Amino acid sequence: MSLLEVKNVHKTYDNGVEVLKNVNFSMERKECLGLVGESGCGKSTLARCILQIESINKGIIMFEGTPLQNKSERNLKPYRKNIQAVLQNPASALNPKLRIKDSLIDPYLQYSSQAKMKQFQYTSEENFVAQLLEAVELPTELAERFPHELSGGQKQRVTIARAISIEPALIILDEPASSLDVLSQAAVLRLLDELRVTLDISYLFISHDLAAVHEMSQKIMVMKEGVIVDSFERENLFSMDRHSYTQELLTMFE
Amino acid sequence: MMELVFRKQIKRRWKAAAIYTTMAFVFAVAAYTFLGLKHDPLLVNLAERLLPASLEHPLGTDHLGRDVLTRLLLGTKLTVGYGLLSLLVAVIIGVPFGVISGFKGGLIDRIFMRIADAFLSFPDTIVAIVLSGLLGPGIENLLLAIVVVKWVNYARLVRSTVITERQKDYVTVAKINGVSSFRIMRKHLFPHLIGNVLVLASLDLGKIILLISSLSYIGLGAQPPAPEWGAMLNDARPYFQSNLFLMIYPGLAIGFVVLLSNLFGDYLRDKFDVKKEVES
Numbered sequence: 001m002s003l004l005e006v007k008n009v010h011k012t013y014d015n016g017v018e019v020l021k022n023v024n025f026s027m028e029r030k031e032c033l034g035l036v037g038e039s040g041c042g043k044s045t046l047a048r049c050i051l052q053i054e055s056i057n058k059g060i061i062m063f064e065g066t067p068l069q070n071k072s073e074r075n076l077k078p079y080r081k082n083i084q085a086v087l088q089n090p091a092s093a094l095n096p097k098l099r100i101k102d103s104l105i106d107p108y109l110q111y112s113s114q115a116k117m118k119q120f121q122y123t124s125e126e127n128f129v130a131q132l133l134e135a136v137e138l139p140t141e142l143a144e145r146f147p148h149e150l151s152g153g154q155k156q157r158v159t160i161a162r163a164i165s166i167e168p169a170l171i172i173l174d175e176p177a178s179s180l181d182v183l184s185q186a187a188v189l190r191l192l193d194e195l196r197v198t199l200d201i202s203y204l205f206i207s208h209d210l211a212a213v214h215e216m217s218q219k220i221m222v223m224k225e226g227v228i229v230d231s232f233e234r235e236n237l238f239s240m241d242r243h244s245y246t247q248e249l250l251t252m253f254e
Numbered sequence: 255m256m257e258l259v260f261r262k263q264i265k266r267r268w269k270a271a272a273i274y275t276t277m278a279f280v281f282a283v284a285a286y287t288f289l290g291l292k293h294d295p296l297l298v299n300l301a302e303r304l305l306p307a308s309l310e311h312p313l314g315t316d317h318l319g320r321d322v323l324t325r326l327l328l329g330t331k332l333t334v335g336y337g338l339l340s341l342l343v344a345v346i347i348g349v350p351f352g353v354i355s356g357f358k359g360g361l362i363d364r365i366f367m368r369i370a371d372a373f374l375s376f377p378d379t380i381v382a383i384v385l386s387g388l389l390g391p392g393i394e395n396l397l398l399a400i401v402v403v404k405w406v407n408y409a410r411l412v413r414s415t416v417i418t419e420r421q422k423d424y425v426t427v428a429k430i431n432g433v434s435s436f437r438i439m440r441k442h443l444f445p446h447l448i449g450n451v452l453v454l455a456s457l458d459l460g461k462i463i464l465l466i467s468s469l470s471y472i473g474l475g476a477q478p479p480a481p482e483w484g485a486m487l488n489d490a491r492p493y494f495q496s497n498l499f500l501m502i503y504p505g506l507a508i509g510f511v512v513l514l515s516n517l518f519g520d521y522l523r524d525k526f527d528v529k530k531e532v533e534s
Contacts (some may be wrong), residue, residue, distance in 0.1 A: 051430050053426060053429055053430065073432070073434075076432070077432045080430060080431060080432035081432065083430070084430065084431075085427065085430050087423050087426070087427065089423060092422045092423040092424065093423040093424055093427055094424055095424040095442050095445075097445035097446055098441075098442070098445065102441075103424075106428065106431065106433065106441070107431040110431055110432050110433055111432075159427075162427070166431075
């Protein structure tokens with residue numbers, strides 16, 4: 001049974017724009033699936049649909065064999081625990097009025113009764129937050145700070161810590177490094193790669209940056225105007241039977 | 255640059271000084287009132303009417319021989335106390351209204367906002383005069399009028415804040431985490447509201463005090479012999495040529511309290527701005 005299965009998904013916005021057209025794919029546990037495409041092609045919408053914060057018009061999204069759509073928020077909660085997200089802009093993904101520790105503890109408080117943790121042990125709030133900050137290679141004294149006192153890279157690490165705090169099965173990374181400078185980008189991507197291995201998490205890695213996706217993922221999908229035009233194993237990126245659009249992206253890559 | 259920093263520091267100290275003055279003022283009033291006033295604020299004693307300031311009557315007596323200082327101090331309770339009370343009721347009604355409207359959106363929002371518009375379309379003085387006309391003059395009806403006029407401001411302020419904030423990613427992430435709407439409001443949105451509401455409230459307090467006083471002045475608020483500042487101003491009006499200070503004291507009291515409430519509003523605005531606090 002696949003971890004996540006997306007079948008025949010269509011999504012049309014209220015204004016009539018069709019953003020997703022017959023999207024099909026599935027992904028397995030512990031793998032990183034890359035999704036590449038230029039901005040506006042529907043990558044983020046797909047992420048929001050999988051995260052169940054936007055509804056789809058047609059099709060099925062299944063998590064471990066259970067369809068997610070049309071579930072009430074209460075029935076959805078066990079799945080929410082297993083699908084987390086890291087979004088593009090860390091500045092807006094952290095509540096500016098909350099201290100880092102309060103943002104970090106928020107997901108855990110939702111699931112404290114049902115969380116079976118392998119890596120992080122909850123003994124006290126301070127200890128738990130410290131473990132999370134250490135896991136993303138941040139100094140523990142940041143816990144008391146406010147988001148605006150952190151750099152962009154640090155903020156993004158905090159949002160990563162928040163996403164892994166309840167040890168989900170899948171994290172959707174929506175352009176996790178795009179708003180960072182080149183050095184932070186490389187560091188954040190390396191960190192994400194390490195965390196995937198230590199915590200047995202799968203990633204759906206969404207980016208416009210084919211180089212980063214190639215670096216991170218075992219499988220890669222290419223999306224153009226709401227359609228997945230190409231899908232292949234990592235090592236086949238340079239093979240000759242790639243879709244013309246993929247080859248076009250590749251020329252930019254080189 | 256140095257000059258700017260220096261000026262900022264002076265400004266901050268001045269604000270702090272204003273806050274301490276307020277506290278001292280409130281404590282002094284409270285202490286004086288609770289330790290027992292020497293004079294009965296309502297006792298008419300025509301033999302001692304219109305006396306100048308003396309040790310017995312530090313601010314003199316009014317046209318009915320009542321001690322002005324006593325009346326002025328008890329007036330704090332009436333004017334400021336009722337001002338705060340009506341403000342509190344307005345906030346209690348307005349904030350939940352705005353939160354629900356902003357967070358739920360859609361039809362509920364549209365219905366709520368049209369109701370708010372209906373209330374907004376009347377100028378506050380007119381509403382107060384009409385309500386007094388319908389229900390009879392008196393401070394309770396005046397308070398009702400103030401609540402009717404003021405709650406809308408809070409509903410609208412809170413609604414716009416909620417709408418801005420709920421589109422931010424951190425609310426999306428909270429939803430992804432399965433945080434309930436109620437908890438999102440309480441933990442994530444409430445800290446954004448409290449500062450704005452307190453600032454508006456403290457600035458409003460000044461306006462409300464002016465409204466209470468001005469309506470009492472024209473006889474629609476507190477009724478004699480209640481020692482309300484606006485009513486005291488009105489009482490003193492016939493004597494302003496001989497006893498000018500009878501008008502000046504309540505006028506100064508109103509001005510002082512309004513100024514303090516505005517300064518307090520500014521202070522709160524700085525205090526609740528997390529970013530500014532760190533930068534300065």
